[in-house]
Amino acid sequence: MSSASYGNLNANPSRENLHEEQPRYDGFAGYGGGAQRKKGTSNWIKCGVPLLLIIIIAAVVGGVVGSHKKKSSSSSASSAAQSASAAASAAASAKSALGQFAVATDSFYMMPIYPSTTDSAAFSSPTFISNDAQDSWPTDPFQPANPDVLTVRTDRPVLIAPAYKWAALPGLIATDPYLKSWNDTIFGNASFYASLPPVIYFMDNSSGILDNARDFKRRVKTFSYVYRMTNDTKWVDLAWREIANVAGNGTTTFGPETDRWNSGHFLDVAEFSAGYAIAYDWLYEILTADQKSQMISTLMLYGLKPGVNQITTSAGWWAVNTTGNWNCVCNNGLTMASLAILNDDTTGIAKQILQFTVNNAKNNCVQAVSTDGTWAETANYWYFGTTGLAEMAASLLSATGSDYGLMSANPNLANTGDFHMYVTGATSLFNYGDHGPNKYSTTANAMMFIGNYFDQPQYQLFQRDMYDAAEPWSMFWYQPNIAGAFWDGKPLDHFFVNFTDQWASMRSTWTDVNALYVAMKAGTNLYHQNHNDLDCGDFVIDALGTRWAGELGSADYNSPGYFTSVDQDGQRWQYYRKMTEGQNTILINKSNQNLNAAPTVNYGTSNTTQGPTTVNVVPQDSTAFFTQDMTSAYFDATSVKRGIRLLNGRRQILLQDEVTASQGVMWRMHTNATVSVDSSGTSATLTLDGQTMQVQMLNPPSGAKFTTTDAVRFSTDVTPPIPDQPNPGVTVLIIDLPAGTYNLQVLFNPQWPSSDGVNYVTPPSVALDSWTLRSHDNS
Numbered sequence: 001m002s003s004a005s006y007g008n009l010n011a012n013p014s015r016e017n018l019h020e021e022q023p024r025y026d027g028f029a030g031y032g033g034g035a036q037r038k039k040g041t042s043n044w045i046k047c048g049v050p051l052l053l054i055i056i057i058a059a060v061v062g063g064v065v066g067s068h069k070k071k072s073s074s075s076s077a078s079s080a081a082q083s084a085s086a087a088a089s090a091a092a093s094a095k096s097a098l099g100q101f102a103v104a105t106d107s108f109y110m111m112p113i114y115p116s117t118t119d120s121a122a123f124s125s126p127t128f129i130s131n132d133a134q135d136s137w138p139t140d141p142f143q144p145a146n147p148d149v150l151t152v153r154t155d156r157p158v159l160i161a162p163a164y165k166w167a168a169l170p171g172l173i174a175t176d177p178y179l180k181s182w183n184d185t186i187f188g189n190a191s192f193y194a195s196l197p198p199v200i201y202f203m204d205n206s207s208g209i210l211d212n213a214r215d216f217k218r219r220v221k222t223f224s225y226v227y228r229m230t231n232d233t234k235w236v237d238l239a240w241r242e243i244a245n246v247a248g249n250g251t252t253t254f255g256p257e258t259d260r261w262n263s264g265h266f267l268d269v270a271e272f273s274a275g276y277a278i279a280y281d282w283l284y285e286i287l288t289a290d291q292k293s294q295m296i297s298t299l300m301l302y303g304l305k306p307g308v309n310q311i312t313t314s315a316g317w318w319a320v321n322t323t324g325n326w327n328c329v330c331n332n333g334l335t336m337a338s339l340a341i342l343n344d345d346t347t348g349i350a351k352q353i354l355q356f357t358v359n360n361a362k363n364n365c366v367q368a369v370s371t372d373g374t375w376a377e378t379a380n381y382w383y384f385g386t387t388g389l390a391e392m393a394a395s396l397l398s399a400t401g402s403d404y405g406l407m408s409a410n411p412n413l414a415n416t417g418d419f420h421m422y423v424t425g426a427t428s429l430f431n432y433g434d435h436g437p438n439k440y441s442t443t444a445n446a447m448m449f450i451g452n453y454f455d456q457p458q459y460q461l462f463q464r465d466m467y468d469a470a471e472p473w474s475m476f477w478y479q480p481n482i483a484g485a486f487w488d489g490k491p492l493d494h495f496f497v498n499f500t501d502q503w504a505s506m507r508s509t510w511t512d513v514n515a516l517y518v519a520m521k522a523g524t525n526l527y528h529q530n531h532n533d534l535d536c537g538d539f540v541i542d543a544l545g546t547r548w549a550g551e552l553g554s555a556d557y558n559s560p561g562y563f564t565s566v567d568q569d570g571q572r573w574q575y576y577r578k579m580t581e582g583q584n585t586i587l588i589n590k591s592n593q594n595l596n597a598a599p600t601v602n603y604g605t606s607n608t609t610q611g612p613t614t615v616n617v618v619p620q621d622s623t624a625f626f627t628q629d630m631t632s633a634y635f636d637a638t639s640v641k642r643g644i645r646l647l648n649g650r651r652q653i654l655l656q657d658e659v660t661a662s663q664g665v666m667w668r669m670h671t672n673a674t675v676s677v678d679s680s681g682t683s684a685t686l687t688l689d690g691q692t693m694q695v696q697m698l699n700p701p702s703g704a705k706f707t708t709t710d711a712v713r714f715s716t717d718v719t720p721p722i723p724d725q726p727n728p729g730v731t732v733l734i735i736d737l738p739a740g741t742y743n744l745q746v747l748f749n750p751q752w753p754s755s756d757g758v759n760y761v762t763p764p765s766v767a768l769d770s771w772t773l774r775s776h777d778n779s
């Protein structure tokens with residue numbers, strides 16, 4: 001299955017070209033680099049933390065003292081079982097006492113801010129507490145002996161949250177601080193949506209009306225949730241206003257009458273259909289027969305009939321060997337809509353679709369996860385793909401009692417939560433390749449479903465403190481009988497080494513937005529569903545609460561040739577943000593990397609894990625490194641090797657390049673910082689968000705000097721079909737050298753607060769091939 005799919009992909013490198021005439025737009029418009037930055041924690045955060053800490057510590061003591069009421073150990077149990085159950089019980093009571101672990105969200109990066117606490121009772125190993133009846137969901141009474149995708153449960157709702165879950169939810173909200181806070185937020189969001197006019201049609205040409213579709217979906221999901229939690233029909237009326245609006249029956253026009261949901265860009269249809277499905281199903285008992293019949297006819301006209309056309313003709317290119325988010329989103333929208341109306345559909349279309357989508361998603365959607373858990377498109381497309389997949393699997397399970405092997409069709413799926421965790425830096429994602437801001441109804445809450453499905457409580461614990469956790473799916477996918485901390489026992493480093501991806505993630509702690517975080521890519525430039533950049537060697541650096549080496553993200557998806565990416569001279573590779581010169585890597589001859597690059601990598605880690613503390617202080621010898629031979633990525637070089645490593649107890653970073661090239665060599669790094677180069681030219685001071693990073697060349701080759709430019713193309717570059725998007729505020733730090741053989745060593749010294757007492761080290765010069773865990777100890 002997975003190997004067959006990639007084997008085929010290998011044998012036929014041009015397969016990504018199959019649909020190059022088709023728009024491959026997934027929902028991002030281009031966006032500017034980093035012009036308007038605002039940074040800092042709110043006064044509430046600054047003043048609130050110390051007080052909260054005192055309260056929390058008091059609460060933990062109270063929780064431990066009062067833990068007896070949760071204990072139910074029998075005297076005949078083995079002592080091991082007893083202590084496990086005691087630990088779980090202690091964790092459970094500490095959990096109730098602590099409430100939400102994160103006390104706030106960073107106001108710029110939206111990362112959780114954890115209190116500075118060591119708490120071995122609460123911050124223990126991630127666990128679902130099996131005997132915690134009070135905090136567990138009841139068992140689904142619908143347990144068909146022979147599940148059949150064409151036989152849905154007869155009670156409503158059928159999708160994701162059957163009646164038994166709604167009945168249990170208020171009791172769980174009463175005892176679980178996360179469910180309580182998410183419920184409050186969802187209500188607040190519903191009031192906000194209620195204050196807006198219905199979704200206003202906007203065709204942006206690059207992602208069709210996908211933003212409209214996702215906005216519609218999250219609104220009706222939210223309104224339907226609040227209706228079911230209140231029985232207040234005001235929310236049904238609001239949902240209906242949106243439903244009628246996207247059918248063209250609102251007060252403003254919504255698309256052409258023949259094709260309102262934009263079937264030429266089928267993601268849009270899929271998301272509108274999913275929104276119809278949720279509202280139809282969750283509001284089934286309150287909608288009138290006439291409303292339901294109108295919804296079915298509109299869904300048929302703009303959703304499911306175009307869907308049949310997609311799955312039976314070449315229009316549905318996403319259904320043929322397309323492993324990625326398109327396949328997940330399209331199959332999911334068609335599946336949810338078909339399950340929602342199956343028993344009311346007299347045409348047979350819902351049946352026809354359901355007999356297609358499950359197998360198609362097993363063969364395609366879930367195969368986007370490679371052997372190491374990496375989502376083959378990008379870190380951002382993981383959101384779209386896993387949201388579609390989790391919605392589809394959860395809907396099949398709730399409606400029919402089985403997922404028909406969808407979640408097990410690719411065993412690597414169990415690891416994709418790790419991909420998401422490690423690709424999440426201290427401040428933000430390692431946002432390589434196409435990456436944009438508009439997620440709308442998409443969140444990382446597939447972590448909740450996947451964590452539950454694969455018994456990985458750490459995935460739920462990681463996601464529950466994130467700002468996007470508050471939405472109706474979490475209310476039903478989260479297991480309140482959970483205890484522990486995701487970081488307890490979690491390795492700080494991970495290397496993803498499937499040949500398509502090959503990337504490294506290294507950090508100093510999991511629980512501090514100020515942590516050091518380094519991620520670097522190797523991997524192939526092909527095989528990422530047209531979403532990669534020419535970027536072997538590309539890296540990001542976080543430290544001191546900001547991002548020092550960063551990415552430019554997606555360019556404008558509507559740019560001519562943007563998805564023409566399987567040819568070395570494809571137009572995609574003429575846009576600055578996609579070219580090698582727009583990446584944080586080595587540029588040779590001012591030319592793009594070779595599309596057929598196949599780097600080899602080496603790596604090592606001290607295997608340092610975090611313990612039951614948010615104040616993670618690593619041993620001085622804790623380190624990690626990642627090296628790659630990326631010679632195959634270049635045309636005018638006989639050897640190009642790059643390595644990056646952590647020094648001095650994960651407080652400093654060394655980046656080293658060994659290059660022999662017959663054309664000019666350029667080291668490039670994009671930063672939002674203000675850069676000042678000293679008079680020697682070998683040292684640069686970067687300032688950003690009130691913090692400082694010293695960047696220093698060690699053993700600089702003769703003539704090597706730092707210079708800076710704006711993030712714009714060279715005048716000698718081929719002119720792209722339309723101008724590049726500007727990258728305001730971004731500076732490129734450069735070392736520009738003629739053809740030759742070089743060993744470039746660049747040391748990054750974040751200027752940690754003086755109270756940290758950091759003694760900065762100067763590492764020895766060691767050839768990349770000789771790098772080991774201990775090769776830089778003699779600093």
Ligand SMILES: *[C@@H]1O[C@H](CO)[C@@H](O)[C@H](O)[C@H]1NC(C)=O
Pocket residue numbers: 002003004006007369370371372412497498499500
């Ligand atoms: C990479 O992942 C693909 C897809 O899961 C798999 O077929 C292939 O064997 C993996 N390759 C390596 C080198 O791990």
Ligand SMILES: *[C@@H]1O[C@H](CO)[C@@H](O)[C@H](O)[C@H]1NC(C)=O
Pocket residue numbers: 169170173174183184187188229
């Ligand atoms: C959900 O949140 C709303 C708004 O805060 C509140 O009125 C309602 O009581 C909550 N539901 C439950 C079951 O606690």
Ligand SMILES: *[C@@H]1O[C@H](CO)[C@@H](O)[C@H](O)[C@H]1NC(C)=O
Pocket residue numbers: 185186188189192
């Ligand atoms: C939902 O409410 C939260 C909390 O007020 C807010 O931060 C978030 O932006 C809202 N989301 C949307 C989509 O309005």
Ligand SMILES: *[C@@H]1O[C@H](CO)[C@@H](O)[C@H](O)[C@H]1NC(C)=O
Pocket residue numbers: 203204205
């Ligand atoms: C989309 O394309 C149409 C036709 O070329 C044009 O009229 C419209 O202004 C474009 N819309 C946007 C938002 O660029």
Ligand SMILES: *[C@@H]1O[C@H](CO)[C@@H](O)[C@H](O)[C@H]1NC(C)=O
Pocket residue numbers: 228229230231
């Ligand atoms: C809403 O109505 C249903 C059905 O009558 C009932 O079971 C439920 O308790 C009601 N919920 C609320 C919050 O009133």
Ligand SMILES: *[C@@H]1O[C@H](CO)[C@@H](O)[C@H](O)[C@H]1NC(C)=O
Pocket residue numbers: 243244247248249293294295297298
């Ligand atoms: C919208 O109006 C059309 C034409 O009157 C009608 O056929 C359709 O059922 C309506 N759909 C919805 C969802 O209001």
Ligand SMILES: *[C@@H]1O[C@H](CO)[C@@H](O)[C@H](O)[C@H]1NC(C)=O
Pocket residue numbers: 004005008015320321
């Ligand atoms: C899709 O993959 C299958 C199995 O590898 C292969 O037989 C088929 O030719 C592929 N189809 C296309 C259109 O590439």
Ligand SMILES: *[C@@H]1O[C@H](CO)[C@@H](O)[C@H](O)[C@H]1NC(C)=O
Pocket residue numbers: 033034035547548549550551552553670671672730
């Ligand atoms: C600059 O900051 C913006 C906003 O946080 C971010 O999206 C972008 O990736 C940053 N660019 C660089 C080069 O760090």
Ligand SMILES: *[C@@H]1O[C@H](CO)[C@@H](O)[C@H](O)[C@H]1NC(C)=O
Pocket residue numbers: 589591635636663
């Ligand atoms: C190197 O650059 C020169 C001048 O731009 C160009 O003519 C040549 O094709 C480049 N070499 C390669 C392999 O791209």
Ligand SMILES: *[C@@H]1O[C@H](CO)[C@@H](O)[C@H](O)[C@H]1NC(C)=O
Pocket residue numbers: 605606607773
């Ligand atoms: C780290 O763990 C890996 C995998 O278990 C092992 O091969 C390696 O020797 C360990 N390294 C150290 C320094 O403990």
